[in-house]
Amino acid sequence: MKLPPFQSLLDVHRHEIYRFLLASVGSNDAEDCFQETFMAALGAYPDLQDSSNLRGWLFTIAHRKAIDCHRRRRGIPLPVGELPETEGREDPHVADQALWGRVSALPPKQRSAVVLRYVEDLTYRRIGEVIGCSEAAARQNVRAGLRRLREDINS
Amino acid sequence: MNDLETTLSDFGAAELPAAAAARRFIEAAGESVDIAYRVLDSPLGRLMVVATPRGLLRVGFDNEQGVLDDLAERVSPRILEYPARLEGIRRELDEYFSGRREHFEQTLDWALIAGFRRRVLAVTAEIPFGAVSTYQEIARQAGQPRGARAAGQALGGNPLPIVIPCHRVVRSGGGLGGYAGGLDRKEYLLRLERAASRID
Numbered sequence: 001m002k003l004p005p006f007q008s009l010l011d012v013h014r015h016e017i018y019r020f021l022l023a024s025v026g027s028n029d030a031e032d033c034f035q036e037t038f039m040a041a042l043g044a045y046p047d048l049q050d051s052s053n054l055r056g057w058l059f060t061i062a063h064r065k066a067i068d069c070h071r072r073r074r075g076i077p078l079p080v081g082e083l084p085e086t087e088g089r090e091d092p093h094v095a096d097q098a099l100w101g102r103v104s105a106l107p108p109k110q111r112s113a114v115v116l117r118y119v120e121d122l123t124y125r126r127i128g129e130v131i132g133c134s135e136a137a138a139r140q141n142v143r144a145g146l147r148r149l150r151e152d153i154n155s
Numbered sequence: 156m157n158d159l160e161t162t163l164s165d166f167g168a169a170e171l172p173a174a175a176a177a178r179r180f181i182e183a184a185g186e187s188v189d190i191a192y193r194v195l196d197s198p199l200g201r202l203m204v205v206a207t208p209r210g211l212l213r214v215g216f217d218n219e220q221g222v223l224d225d226l227a228e229r230v231s232p233r234i235l236e237y238p239a240r241l242e243g244i245r246r247e248l249d250e251y252f253s254g255r256r257e258h259f260e261q262t263l264d265w266a267l268i269a270g271f272r273r274r275v276l277a278v279t280a281e282i283p284f285g286a287v288s289t290y291q292e293i294a295r296q297a298g299q300p301r302g303a304r305a306a307g308q309a310l311g312g313n314p315l316p317i318v319i320p321c322h323r324v325v326r327s328g329g330g331l332g333g334y335a336g337g338l339d340r341k342e343y344l345l346r347l348e349r350a351a352s353r354i355d
Contacts, residue, residue, distance in 0.1 A: 005190075005223045005234035010177050018173035023166055034176045035183065042184055045232055096162055103163070118163035150159060 003051050006042055013055055014038075016120055017062050023115040024066040026104055033069050037062045059120070059130040063112045070108065102152045103145075109133070110145035117142045185237030190226055192234065193241040198252050198347075199340050202317075204241045210262035211244055213314045216336040230266060248317070254351035257284035259318045267314040274298060275309035282323040285352030287345070289327045311335050317344065 017037060022030040040061050048057065103114055109131050116122040116130060128138035185191060190212065192205040203222055205213040212230070215222040223234055238245075243261055250256035268276055274297040282288050294306035310321040316336055322344040326332045334341035 003227055003232035005227045006188075006232055007192075007223075007235050010180065010235070014173045014177045015171060018171045018176055019166070022171065031172075031176055031179075034173075035180055038177075038180045039184060042188070042233060096165075099162060100166070114163065118160060119166045146159060153159070 001049065001051060003045065003048060004054075006045055009041070009045075009054055009058065010038060013058050016055075017058055020059060020062050020115055020120055021066060023100060023119050024062075024104065024111055025069045026100070029069050029073075033062065033065045036065045036068075040065070053126075053129065056126055056129050059116065059122075060132075063108075063130055066112065067108045070104075099149070099153075102149055106145050106148060109141045110148065113138055113141035114145040114149075181235050181237055185235050185239060188235045188237060189231035189233035190235075191237035191240040192223065193236065193238040193245065195241075195245055195248060197248060199317075199336065199343060202248070204244050204248075206240050206244070207264045207266070209266070210264040211315065211318060212264040212266060214316050214318055216316070216340065218337060219335075244318075251317070252347070254347065257351070261318065263315060263318070271297065271299065271302075271305065272309040272312060275306050276313055276315075276319050276321070279310065279313075279321055279324060280319045282320055284320075285348040287323045287325050290324055290332065291327050293324055307333065320344075323348075 014034075018030060018034055021033045021037070025033055037058065041058055044061075050057075103111060105111075106114065112131050113127050116127045117124075122130070124138045124142070125135045127142070128135045131138065131141070133141070187208065190205060190207055192203055195202045195204060199216065201217040203213070203215040203217075204211065205215070205222070205226060207230070213222065213226065227234055244259075247256055247259050247261060251259070265273065275293055278293055278296040279288075290303040290307045290310075293310070294300060294302040297306060297309075299305060306324075310324055311333060313319055313321040313335065316322070316334075322334060322341045324332065331338055331341060
C-alpha cells in the first residue's frame with residue numbers, strides 16, 4: 001500500500017476538516033475534535049487498506065468525532081439558567097449564528113450530510129461513503145435535514 | 156437553489172485557526188511519531204534531516220526527489236515535520252560546516268542499511284575527519300578485496316551523507332570518484348575538512 005507521508009494529509013486537509021468540525025460542533029469544541037480526529041487518523045494510518053480517498057477517510061473520522069462530542073455534551077448537565085451552547089454561541093467565523101446552532105442540533109447523519117453537501121461541496125456518493133450509507137440515503141439525509149431546518153426556522 | 160441552501164453554502168469561515176490547530180497537533184503527536192523530519196539551510200543547499208525515535212535515519216540533498224515518499228513506503232507513513240527531534244543534528248551540522256566539529260555524536264538508525272552496504276558504510280564511518288580512503292581500501296576492510304566497484308555502489312546509496320562521510324572515499328589514482336549529491340558538494344566537503352584540519 002502506497003501512502004503519502006502523513007504530514008501531507010495534515011497540510012492538504014486541515015482547513016476543510018477544521019471547517020467541517022466548526023460547522024458540526026461549534027467553535028468551543030472544534031479544536032478538541034480536530035486534535036482527536038488527526039490523532040485517531042495518525043494511529044490508524046499505516047493499516048489503511050485503500051488510499052484512493054484519503055479526504056473521505058478523514059471526513060469519516062471527523063464525522064465520528066463530532067458524534068462523540070455531541071454525546072459528551074448531552075452527558076454534561078448544564079448549570080441552571082444557562083442556555084444550551086448551540087443557542088447563544090458567539091462564533092466569529094460563522095456567518096449566520098442561529099442557523100448553524102440549528103444545524104449543530106440535527107441528528108448526526110443529517111448534520112454531517114448537510115455540512116458535507118453545502119459547506120464542503122461533496123457529491124452525494126462521497127457523502128454516503130463518509131457517513132456510511134448509499135448515495136440515495138445520503139440525498140435523503142440532506143433533504144430531511146433541510147426540511148427540519150425549515151421547520152425550526154418557521155416555528 | 157433556495158434561500159436556505161444559499162445561506163448554508165455561505166458558511167463563512169474564511170480565516171480558520173486550522174494552521175494553529177495543526178501546529179498543536181504536531182506538538183502533541185511529534186514526540187512519538189515514527190518519522191520526524193526538518194529542512195535545514197546549509198552551505199550545500201537545503202538539507203532534509205530525518206529521524207526515528209531510534210536515531211538519525213536519513214540526510215537528503217535537495218537534488219534528491221521523493222525522499223519522504225520513499226521512507227513512507229519502506230519504513231512508515233507516520234511522518235511529521237517535527238523539528239524538535241532534529242535539534243541535535245541541526246546544531247552539529249552547523250558546527251561542522253563552520254569548522255568547529257569533526258565528529259557527529261547523533262545516534263544513527265541503520266534501518267535503511269543492510270548486508271554488504273552496511274559493512275561498507277560501517278568502515279567508512281571510521282575514516283577520520285580530514286583524511287581520505289579509497290574504494291579499494293574500503294572494499295578490503297569490508298571483506299571483499301576485489302569489490303571496489305560494489306563498494307562504490309554501496310557508498311552511492313549512503314542514506315546518511317555527510318554524517319557517514321562517504322565523501323572521504325576517492326579513487327586510488329587520485330580521482331575524486333562519484334557522489335550522489337554531485338561532485339561539487341564532495342569537493343566542497345573535502346576542502347572544508349582540509350582547511351579546518353590545517354588550523355588545528
